Amino acid sequence: MIEMVRSYVLLAAAWIRAAGQYPVSMALLTVGSFLVTGLDIAAIAVIFTHTGSLGGFTLPEVMFLYGTAGMSFALADLLFGNVDKLGQHVRAGTFDAMLIRPVSPFVQIAVERFTFHRLGRTAQAATVLAIALTRLHVPWQRAWMIPLMVLCGIVLFTAVWTLSGALQFLLTDAAEVGHAFTYGGGQLTQYPLSVYGGDLVRAVTFIVPLAFVNWQPGLFVLDRPDPMGLPYWLRFLGPVAALTLSCVAALAWRAGLRRYRSTGS
Amino acid sequence: MTIFTYGFRRHATYRAAALAGAFTNTIFGILRAYVLIALWQARPGLAGYDVTDAITFCFLTQAFIGPMEVFGGGLQLAQRVRTGDIALDLVRPASLQMWTLADDLGRAAFLFFVRSIPPAAVGALLFGIHVPANPVTWVAFLVSIVLGVTVSFGLRYLVALSSCWVVDDRGLQSLSLVMTTFFSGMVLPLVLFPGRLGTLAQALPWAAMVQVPADVYLGKRDVLGALAFQAMWAAVVLAAGALVTRSARHKVVIQGG
Numbered sequence: 001m002i003e004m005v006r007s008y009v010l011l012a013a014a015w016i017r018a019a020g021q022y023p024v025s026m027a028l029l030t031v032g033s034f035l036v037t038g039l040d041i042a043a044i045a046v047i048f049t050h051t052g053s054l055g056g057f058t059l060p061e062v063m064f065l066y067g068t069a070g071m072s073f074a075l076a077d078l079l080f081g082n083v084d085k086l087g088q089h090v091r092a093g094t095f096d097a098m099l100i101r102p103v104s105p106f107v108q109i110a111v112e113r114f115t116f117h118r119l120g121r122t123a124q125a126a127t128v129l130a131i132a133l134t135r136l137h138v139p140w141q142r143a144w145m146i147p148l149m150v151l152c153g154i155v156l157f158t159a160v161w162t163l164s165g166a167l168q169f170l171l172t173d174a175a176e177v178g179h180a181f182t183y184g185g186g187q188l189t190q191y192p193l194s195v196y197g198g199d200l201v202r203a204v205t206f207i208v209p210l211a212f213v214n215w216q217p218g219l220f221v222l223d224r225p226d227p228m229g230l231p232y233w234l235r236f237l238g239p240v241a242a243l244t245l246s247c248v249a250a251l252a253w254r255a256g257l258r259r260y261r262s263t264g265s
Numbered sequence: 266m267t268i269f270t271y272g273f274r275r276h277a278t279y280r281a282a283a284l285a286g287a288f289t290n291t292i293f294g295i296l297r298a299y300v301l302i303a304l305w306q307a308r309p310g311l312a313g314y315d316v317t318d319a320i321t322f323c324f325l326t327q328a329f330i331g332p333m334e335v336f337g338g339g340l341q342l343a344q345r346v347r348t349g350d351i352a353l354d355l356v357r358p359a360s361l362q363m364w365t366l367a368d369d370l371g372r373a374a375f376l377f378f379v380r381s382i383p384p385a386a387v388g389a390l391l392f393g394i395h396v397p398a399n400p401v402t403w404v405a406f407l408v409s410i411v412l413g414v415t416v417s418f419g420l421r422y423l424v425a426l427s428s429c430w431v432v433d434d435r436g437l438q439s440l441s442l443v444m445t446t447f448f449s450g451m452v453l454p455l456v457l458f459p460g461r462l463g464t465l466a467q468a469l470p471w472a473a474m475v476q477v478p479a480d481v482y483l484g485k486r487d488v489l490g491a492l493a494f495q496a497m498w499a500a501v502v503l504a505a506g507a508l509v510t511r512s513a514r515h516k517v518v519i520q521g522g
Binding site for chain 1 (some may be wrong): 279281282284285286288289292293295296297299300302303304307308311431435436437439440442443446447452453457458459
């Protein structure tokens with residue numbers, strides 16, 4: 001485990017040096033990432049010019065939910081989002097090269113082309129969260145949940161990414177199916193789950209536990225009753241959900257890796 | 266026409282990838298539809314749309330992603346500039362731009378069947394969407410899509426050829442992505458944008474890619490005016506593309522041997 005972290009950091013440093021060779025492009029990419037993801041919050045702002053509440057939540061509350069989920073999503077994407085590229089590596093044959101190197105293939109693929117430009121998105125989400133918090137005045141008895149929920153969110157999104165990567169051992173050409181869950185999860189958690197249908201909310205609570213990224217703990221921080229009427233104690237199950245999904249993802253990845261056959265090209 | 270067929274067939278090889286794309290577009294359509302439903306339930310009749318119009322709009326935008334390449338890319342040109350293959354394309358006795366356009370229209374035609382129809386069908390099944398009864402609307406809608414793809418192509422062509430001047434085109438691509446997703450109507454219908462921003466967004470070329478064809482489908486806009494608007498922008502971006510192609514031809518130095 002420590003060995004994996006060490007090789008991750010070393011490889012990340014190497015990729016950063018590589019990207020640093022093109023400073024203008026790197027700067028444009030960071031600004032671009034800040035702006036692209038800023039569009040989502042612009043969309044929320046436009047919606048709130050027409051209505052005072054969406055799904056029963058006010059603008060600062062929606063910004064709070066958006067900011068926490070956004071930070072989790074962006075940091076998980078920064079650290080592990082690349083696992084998604086497995087299909088490309090399998091097709092190009094470069095995955096075989098990773099398998100013969102003395103570093104975990106998971107680390108190698110996750111860290112590949114690591115650059116800080118994705119921090120643009122993290123910065124954007126953090127800004128939104130900060131603005132939301134200045135307008136919400138959350139007392140510390142409930143605010144302690146915020147760092148915990150962001151952390152659990154990172155783990156949950158990482159697990160979803162890993163699952164999506166593992167799926168590509170089966171469906172090499174169909175990386176986009178995974179996007180429905182990774183980017184789809186990012187999209188889903190931007191809005192209060194109360195806007196979605198009841199079946200969808202139950203599915204993301206009990207099957208793919210994305211509701212624990214920001215919705216359940218967010219209800220606790222905002223001190224709101226659950227519009228779906230689910231039990232109160234669910235709000236504290238974030239760490240359990242994160243741990244469970246990680247185990248499932250790790251098993252899926254290992255199973256995929258074991259049944260992987262090189263095309264030999 | 267031949268190139269159009271080749272473009273169609275080349276993309277038809279990647280059926281699994283296209284179907285996976287359709288799946289993802291559908292899921293996103295469902296998620297976005299719920300948000301729009303929540304908004305229109307709070308404000309019925311907002312911007313002259315009713316709830317069904319808003320849902321229809323949402324699934325149409327998802328259906329446009331494939332053919333219009335809303336997220337950019339779709340052209341191999343940028344890569345050919347980087348590898349130097351562009352030199353070959355420039356000496357061919359056919360216009361580079363028209364050649365690529367024919368290929369891109371072939372791609373769009375294939376993706377229309379695989380990536381546009383499924384999201385729209387699922388949207389119709391789950392939520393119910395408007396289906397125009399008038400055949401004239403359908404004809405206008407198809408023309409509008411072709412014009413939209415042409416505008417989209419023209420813009421992507423400009424971005425791709427820019428890599429003749431800037432070595433790494435990813436920065437420009439991501440800026441183009443911002444403009445396209447936001448000002449096409451992809452993120453939210455442009456009719457929701459307030460005041461001056463709304464007027465501006467409706468006048469920019471990106472509106473021709475999503476908002477205008479969707480309005481033609483919904484019958485929310487004068488058909489001839491809409492098509493003229495798209496044709497105007499198609500002509501402008503293609504003309505700009507022709508100019509850039511010419512200066513690229515002067516700029517590229519082919520190394521012999």
